[in-house]
Amino acid sequence: EIVLTQSPGTLSLSPGERATLSCRASETVSNNYLAWYQHKPGQAPRLLIYGASSRATGIPDRFSGSGSGADFTLTISRLGPEDFAVYYCQQYVGSPPITFGQGTRLEIK
Amino acid sequence: EVHLVESGGGLVQPGGSLRLSCAASGFTFSTYAMTWVRQAPGKGLEWVSAISGDGVYTYYADSVKGRFITSRDNSEITLYLQMNSLRAEDTAVYYCAKNLRNGMATYDYWGQGTLVTVSS
Numbered sequence: 001e002i003v004l005t006q007s008p009g010t011l012s013l014s015p016g017e018r019a020t021l022s023c024r025a026s027e028t029v030s031n032n033y034l035a036w037y038q039h040k041p042g043q044a045p046r047l048l049i050y051g052a053s054s055r056a057t058g059i060p061d062r063f064s065g066s067g068s069g070a071d072f073t074l075t076i077s078r079l080g081p082e083d084f085a086v087y088y089c090q091q092y093v094g095s096p097p098i099t100f101g102q103g104t105r106l107e108i109k
Numbered sequence: 110e111v112h113l114v115e116s117g118g119g120l121v122q123p124g125g126s127l128r129l130s131c132a133a134s135g136f137t138f139s140t141y142a143m144t145w146v147r148q149a150p151g152k153g154l155e156w157v158s159a160i161s162g163d164g165v166y167t168y169y170a171d172s173v174k175g176r177f178i179t180s181r182d183n184s185e186i187t188l189y190l191q192m193n194s195l196r197a198e199d200t201a202v203y204y205c206a207k208n209l210r211n212g213m214a215t216y217d218y219w220g221q222g223t224l225v226t227v228s229s
Binding site for chain 2: 033035037039043044045046047050056057086088090092096097098099100101102103
Protein backbone atom coordinates (compact mmCIF):
# COMPACT_ATOMS: atom_id res chain seq x y z
CA GLU A 1 0.00 0.00 0.00
CA ILE A 2 1.32 3.43 -0.95
CA VAL A 3 1.34 5.81 2.02
CA LEU A 4 0.93 9.51 1.25
CA THR A 5 2.27 12.12 3.66
CA GLN A 6 1.09 15.70 3.24
CA SER A 7 2.84 18.77 4.60
CA PRO A 8 2.34 21.08 6.27
CA GLY A 9 -0.56 19.89 8.39
CA THR A 10 -1.90 23.44 8.58
CA LEU A 11 -1.00 26.40 6.41
CA SER A 12 -1.97 29.93 7.48
CA LEU A 13 -2.00 32.48 4.68
CA SER A 14 -3.78 35.65 3.64
CA PRO A 15 -5.99 36.14 0.58
CA GLY A 16 -3.85 37.04 -2.43
CA GLU A 17 -0.86 35.03 -1.24
CA ARG A 18 0.56 31.94 -2.89
CA ALA A 19 0.00 28.51 -1.32
CA THR A 20 2.29 25.54 -1.82
CA LEU A 21 1.12 22.15 -0.54
CA SER A 22 3.27 19.02 -0.59
CA CYS A 23 2.44 15.34 -0.94
CA ARG A 24 5.16 12.72 -0.58
CA ALA A 25 4.58 9.04 -1.40
CA SER A 26 6.23 6.04 0.28
CA GLU A 27 7.13 4.73 -3.20
CA THR A 28 7.01 5.87 -6.79
CA VAL A 29 3.53 6.76 -8.01
CA SER A 30 3.49 5.10 -11.43
CA ASN A 31 2.17 7.06 -14.39
CA ASN A 32 1.85 10.07 -12.04
CA TYR A 33 -1.50 8.70 -10.92
CA LEU A 34 -1.86 11.40 -8.28
CA ALA A 35 -4.91 13.59 -7.71
CA TRP A 36 -5.74 16.56 -5.50
CA TYR A 37 -9.12 17.37 -3.91
CA GLN A 38 -10.54 20.35 -2.08
CA HIS A 39 -12.95 19.62 0.77
CA LYS A 40 -15.06 22.11 2.69
CA PRO A 41 -17.16 21.20 5.76
CA GLY A 42 -20.58 19.89 4.86
CA GLN A 43 -19.77 19.71 1.16
CA ALA A 44 -18.73 17.03 -1.27
CA PRO A 45 -15.01 16.81 -2.05
CA ARG A 46 -14.08 18.51 -5.32
CA LEU A 47 -11.56 17.10 -7.78
CA LEU A 48 -8.96 19.73 -8.66
CA ILE A 49 -6.07 17.92 -10.33
CA TYR A 50 -5.54 14.42 -11.75
CA GLY A 51 -2.54 12.83 -13.40
CA ALA A 52 -0.42 15.07 -11.15
CA SER A 53 -0.88 18.14 -13.37
CA SER A 54 -4.14 18.03 -15.35
CA ARG A 55 -6.83 20.38 -14.12
CA ALA A 56 -10.30 18.90 -13.78
CA THR A 57 -13.23 20.45 -15.63
CA GLY A 58 -14.11 23.93 -14.39
CA ILE A 59 -11.10 24.35 -12.10
CA PRO A 60 -9.56 27.86 -12.26
CA ASP A 61 -6.04 28.13 -13.62
CA ARG A 62 -4.76 29.52 -10.32
CA PHE A 63 -4.68 25.86 -9.24
CA SER A 64 -1.75 23.90 -10.62
CA GLY A 65 -0.20 20.55 -9.88
CA SER A 66 3.35 19.42 -10.44
CA GLY A 67 5.78 16.70 -9.52
CA SER A 68 6.63 13.14 -10.42
CA GLY A 69 7.97 9.96 -8.88
CA ALA A 70 7.20 10.27 -5.20
CA ASP A 71 7.04 14.06 -4.69
CA PHE A 72 4.09 16.18 -5.74
CA THR A 73 2.97 19.75 -5.20
CA LEU A 74 -0.31 21.64 -5.42
CA THR A 75 0.11 25.36 -5.93
CA ILE A 76 -2.60 27.99 -5.61
CA SER A 77 -1.13 31.10 -7.18
CA ARG A 78 -3.35 33.78 -5.61
CA LEU A 79 -5.60 32.71 -2.78
CA GLY A 80 -9.24 33.74 -2.98
CA PRO A 81 -11.46 33.67 0.14
CA GLU A 82 -13.21 30.59 -1.26
CA ASP A 83 -9.94 28.60 -1.35
CA PHE A 84 -9.66 28.13 2.40
CA ALA A 85 -10.44 24.46 2.95
CA VAL A 86 -8.78 21.08 3.51
CA TYR A 87 -6.81 19.64 0.61
CA TYR A 88 -6.13 15.95 0.07
CA CYS A 89 -3.85 14.14 -2.31
CA GLN A 90 -4.80 10.67 -3.53
CA GLN A 91 -2.95 7.98 -5.44
CA TYR A 92 -4.71 5.59 -7.79
CA VAL A 93 -1.94 3.33 -9.02
CA GLY A 94 -3.14 -0.06 -10.25
CA SER A 95 -5.71 -1.98 -8.28
CA PRO A 96 -6.98 -0.94 -4.87
CA PRO A 97 -6.24 -0.08 -2.17
CA ILE A 98 -6.58 3.54 -3.14
CA THR A 99 -5.04 5.84 -0.54
CA PHE A 100 -5.42 9.46 0.48
CA GLY A 101 -3.01 11.70 2.33
CA GLN A 102 -4.03 12.91 5.78
CA GLY A 103 -4.86 16.38 4.46
CA THR A 104 -3.54 19.94 4.69
CA ARG A 105 -5.78 22.53 6.29
CA LEU A 106 -5.46 25.90 4.55
CA GLU A 107 -6.67 28.59 6.92
CA ILE A 108 -6.97 32.36 6.80
CA LYS A 109 -4.16 34.15 8.60
CA GLU B 110 -25.71 17.54 -15.05
CA VAL B 111 -24.35 14.75 -12.89
CA HIS B 112 -26.03 14.19 -9.55
CA LEU B 113 -25.29 11.62 -6.85
CA VAL B 114 -27.58 11.40 -3.83
CA GLU B 115 -26.83 9.10 -0.93
CA SER B 116 -29.45 7.85 1.52
CA GLY B 117 -29.89 5.21 4.19
CA GLY B 118 -27.61 6.51 6.90
CA GLY B 119 -28.62 6.66 10.53
CA LEU B 120 -27.97 5.36 14.03
CA VAL B 121 -27.31 1.64 14.42
CA GLN B 122 -26.09 -0.49 17.29
CA PRO B 123 -22.74 -2.28 17.19
CA GLY B 124 -23.13 -5.56 15.35
CA GLY B 125 -26.07 -4.24 13.37
CA SER B 126 -26.58 -3.75 9.65
CA LEU B 127 -27.43 -0.87 7.37
CA ARG B 128 -27.79 -0.47 3.61
CA LEU B 129 -26.77 2.74 1.91
CA SER B 130 -28.03 3.76 -1.50
CA CYS B 131 -26.65 6.21 -4.02
CA ALA B 132 -29.04 7.39 -6.73
CA ALA B 133 -27.27 8.62 -9.83
CA SER B 134 -28.37 10.78 -12.74
CA GLY B 135 -26.91 12.81 -15.58
CA PHE B 136 -24.49 10.25 -17.03
CA THR B 137 -24.46 6.73 -18.48
CA PHE B 138 -24.29 4.97 -15.15
CA SER B 139 -23.51 1.47 -16.41
CA THR B 140 -20.30 2.56 -18.15
CA TYR B 141 -18.56 3.94 -15.06
CA ALA B 142 -17.00 2.30 -12.05
CA MET B 143 -18.31 3.71 -8.78
CA THR B 144 -16.71 4.09 -5.38
CA TRP B 145 -17.54 4.56 -1.70
CA VAL B 146 -15.32 6.82 0.40
CA ARG B 147 -15.88 7.66 4.06
CA GLN B 148 -14.77 10.29 6.52
CA ALA B 149 -14.84 9.56 10.24
CA PRO B 150 -15.43 12.53 12.58
CA GLY B 151 -12.34 14.71 12.68
CA LYS B 152 -10.46 12.42 10.30
CA GLY B 153 -9.46 12.40 6.65
CA LEU B 154 -10.88 10.61 3.64
CA GLU B 155 -10.73 6.81 3.54
CA TRP B 156 -11.41 4.71 0.45
CA VAL B 157 -13.90 1.94 1.28
CA SER B 158 -14.96 0.04 -1.81
CA ALA B 159 -15.31 0.15 -5.57
CA ILE B 160 -17.34 -1.68 -8.20
CA SER B 161 -16.90 -1.97 -11.94
CA GLY B 162 -19.49 -0.58 -14.32
CA ASP B 163 -20.97 -3.99 -15.05
CA GLY B 164 -20.94 -4.95 -11.39
CA VAL B 165 -18.75 -7.98 -11.97
CA TYR B 166 -15.71 -6.77 -10.08
CA THR B 167 -15.72 -5.43 -6.54
CA TYR B 168 -12.89 -4.23 -4.33
CA TYR B 169 -12.73 -3.53 -0.61
CA ALA B 170 -10.48 -1.92 1.95
CA ASP B 171 -9.07 -4.40 4.45
CA SER B 172 -10.96 -2.58 7.21
CA VAL B 173 -14.35 -3.59 5.74
CA LYS B 174 -13.57 -6.78 3.80
CA GLY B 175 -15.91 -9.59 4.76
CA ARG B 176 -18.42 -7.19 6.38
CA PHE B 177 -19.43 -4.77 3.60
CA ILE B 178 -20.84 -5.64 0.19
CA THR B 179 -20.99 -3.19 -2.72
CA SER B 180 -23.49 -3.78 -5.50
CA ARG B 181 -25.28 -1.85 -8.19
CA ASP B 182 -28.51 -2.01 -10.16
CA ASN B 183 -27.83 -0.45 -13.54
CA SER B 184 -31.49 -0.62 -14.50
CA GLU B 185 -32.38 1.42 -11.40
CA ILE B 186 -29.24 3.61 -11.77
CA THR B 187 -28.39 3.01 -8.13
CA LEU B 188 -25.29 2.01 -6.17
CA TYR B 189 -25.55 0.18 -2.85
CA LEU B 190 -23.38 -0.49 0.17
CA GLN B 191 -24.60 -3.26 2.48
CA MET B 192 -22.85 -2.85 5.82
CA ASN B 193 -22.95 -5.76 8.27
CA SER B 194 -21.34 -6.40 11.66
CA LEU B 195 -20.96 -2.68 12.15
CA ARG B 196 -18.40 -1.35 14.62
CA ALA B 197 -17.96 1.97 16.36
CA GLU B 198 -15.04 2.71 14.04
CA ASP B 199 -17.37 2.54 11.04
CA THR B 200 -18.98 5.78 12.23
CA ALA B 201 -18.46 8.23 9.38
CA VAL B 202 -19.99 10.23 6.58
CA TYR B 203 -20.19 7.91 3.58
CA TYR B 204 -19.81 9.40 0.11
CA CYS B 205 -20.46 7.75 -3.22
CA ALA B 206 -18.31 8.96 -6.09
CA LYS B 207 -18.10 8.47 -9.84
CA ASN B 208 -14.81 7.45 -11.42
CA LEU B 209 -13.43 10.05 -13.82
CA ARG B 210 -12.98 7.38 -16.47
CA ASN B 211 -12.52 3.65 -16.63
CA GLY B 212 -9.11 2.51 -15.54
CA MET B 213 -8.61 5.70 -13.59
CA ALA B 214 -9.74 5.55 -9.97
CA THR B 215 -9.99 9.26 -9.37
CA TYR B 216 -13.38 10.79 -8.72
CA ASP B 217 -14.91 13.72 -10.58
CA TYR B 218 -18.34 13.75 -8.97
CA TRP B 219 -19.31 13.06 -5.37
CA GLY B 220 -22.55 13.00 -3.45
CA GLN B 221 -23.15 15.13 -0.36
CA GLY B 222 -22.74 12.13 1.91
CA THR B 223 -24.85 10.27 4.44
CA LEU B 224 -23.94 9.93 8.11
CA VAL B 225 -23.67 6.52 9.72
CA THR B 226 -23.39 6.42 13.50
CA VAL B 227 -22.62 3.13 15.22
CA SER B 228 -23.35 3.41 18.91
CA SER B 229 -25.28 1.71 21.67
